[in-house]
Amino acid sequence: MTDFHDLPSADGLWTHLRLAPEALGAGHAGMTDAALIVRDGQLVWVGARRDLPEVASGVSRHDGAGALVTPGLIDCHTHLVYGGQRANEFAMRLTGAGYEEIARAGGGIVSSVHATRAASEDALYALALPRLRSLLEEGVCAIEIKSGYGLALEHERKQLRVARRLGQDLGVTVRTTFLGAHALPPDYVGRSQDYIDLVCHEMMPALAAEGLVDAVDVFCERIGFSLAETEQVFQAARSLGLPVKLHAEQLSDMGGAALAARYGALSCDHIEHLSAAGIAAMKAAGSVAVLLPGAYYFLRDTHLPPIEALRAAGVPMAVSTDHNPGTSPALSLLLMLNMACTVFRLTVPEALAGATRHAAQALGLQKTHGTLAAGQAANFVLWPIDDVSELAYWLGQRPACRVVRQGRIAVSS
Ligand code: DI6
Ligand code: FE
Numbered sequence: 001m002t003d004f005h006d007l008p009s010a011d012g013l014w015t016h017l018r019l020a021p022e023a024l025g026a027g028h029a030g031m032t033d034a035a036l037i038v039r040d041g042q043l044v045w046v047g048a049r050r051d052l053p054e055v056a057s058g059v060s061r062h063d064g065a066g067a068l069v070t071p072g073l074i075d076c077h078t079h080l081v082y083g084g085q086r087a088n089e090f091a092m093r094l095t096g097a098g099y100e101e102i103a104r105a106g107g108g109i110v111s112s113v114h115a116t117r118a119a120s121e122d123a124l125y126a127l128a129l130p131r132l133r134s135l136l137e138e139g140v141c142a143i144e145i146k147s148g149y150g151l152a153l154e155h156e157r158k159q160l161r162v163a164r165r166l167g168q169d170l171g172v173t174v175r176t177t178f179l180g181a182h183a184l185p186p187d188y189v190g191r192s193q194d195y196i197d198l199v200c201h202e203m204m205p206a207l208a209a210e211g212l213v214d215a216v217d218v219f220c221e222r223i224g225f226s227l228a229e230t231e232q233v234f235q236a237a238r239s240l241g242l243p244v245k246l247h248a249e250q251l252s253d254m255g256g257a258a259l260a261a262r263y264g265a266l267s268c269d270h271i272e273h274l275s276a277a278g279i280a281a282m283k284a285a286g287s288v289a290v291l292l293p294g295a296y297y298f299l300r301d302t303h304l305p306p307i308e309a310l311r312a313a314g315v316p317m318a319v320s321t322d323h324n325p326g327t328s329p330a331l332s333l334l335l336m337l338n339m340a341c342t343v344f345r346l347t348v349p350e351a352l353a354g355a356t357r358h359a360a361q362a363l364g365l366q367k368t369h370g371t372l373a374a375g376q377a378a379n380f381v382l383w384p385i386d387d388v389s390e391l392a393y394w395l396g397q398r399p400a401c402r403v404v405r406q407g408r409i410a411v412s413s
Pocket of ligand 2: 077079247322324
């Protein structure tokens with residue numbers, strides 16, 4: 001494999017580009033005959049070619065060949081690092097077993113915990129590497145990776161260290177999220193307060209001190225943690241200065257989104273059962289609604305998230321894979337765009353904003369990621385397609401693309 005730092009630099013002037021809708025910001029209609037300038041891995045100018053400032057003659061030239069350009073895609077909710085897989089549960093659900101029922105019988109998240117604990121750090125890295133590569137091949141330039149399949153300090157650490165290593169080795173922005181409160185580990189059954197104390201007072205401070213935690217998440221659910229337990233985790237995060245996000249109202253309305261909003265959450269994710277009060281709270285707090293159509297589809301859910309009400313309220317909507325072994329073994333963000341449109345009825349520009357600008361906001365990265373603008377990192381994708389709708393159109397095939405990631409030409413397919 002070529003080392004990321006040996007890949008060709010994207011520095012210089014890029015011309016013959018068409019900018020996709022939303023590429024320059026909210027409501028932007030797109031632009032024909034555009035150009036951009038990359039210097040030292042950053043975008044320093046983006047606009048119409050006729051407005052191009054004078055460029056020194058020694059500067060490298062890159063021909064975009066008329067490609068449609070989007071910002072680098074961002075997958076803002078994944079559980080990418082884990083051992084094993086759960087195809088057996090998929091088969092069980094097809095013959096009638098429910099997700100919650102399987103979890104209560106000792107399967108579900110806990111079964112991935114056993115497989116993750118049994119794997120070494122290098123083994124977890126080797127398993128996650130091809131997953132991440134397939135996302136990068138279709139233009140992902142930033143990704144969130146959660147812990148939550150270790151549920152003990154050393155094993156959560158292992159997951160988060162793998163996430164950091166992947167980011168460094170592959171030249172991709174990785175935001176790590178500590179999800180110690182994902183499920184009650186088998187050794188704590190009947191002692192959930194003891195486990196929450198461990199999460200808040202031992203695991204979170206230790207991992208944060210090691211620089212492994214960019215944000216904190218909780219699985220607030222009947223089969224996860226209660227509202228009161230979630231709040232304890234949020235308080236611990238606040239005392240360490242860490243932002244929070246929440247797996248909220250996926251299987252039931254627990255009031256999690258309103259709680260998360262009170263803690264200024266970056267995002268509330270899933271939200272199939274989100275109430276009107278939850279929407280208002282999210283709007284007031286500026287939290288992003290992260291839609292996860294892969295999990296909705298894979299669990300054959302029928303309770304749609306309140307898309308129209310979120311849209312009417314002006315809550316920013318992101319779209320992500322939720323890649324995980326139990327409810328969304330999805331490795332294509334473009335396929336999620338398709339599902340966000342067909343199943344959740346987003347428009348194509350909404351779905352694209354959901355995998356770029358709004359996804360950046362869900363990670364607190366909006367100053368450097370998610371749009372094409374001077375000052376942003378040089379993360380963008382050239383798609384040789386006529387219409388932006390093609391990004392959400394193919395099922396099971398990725399359109400060819402050229403990806404500039406962290407200022408390097410990282411993919412040419
Ligand atoms: N994200 C999660 O954390 C849970 N569901 C989801 O969409 C559980 C994932 C799992 O079953 O492993
Ligand atoms: Fe998830």
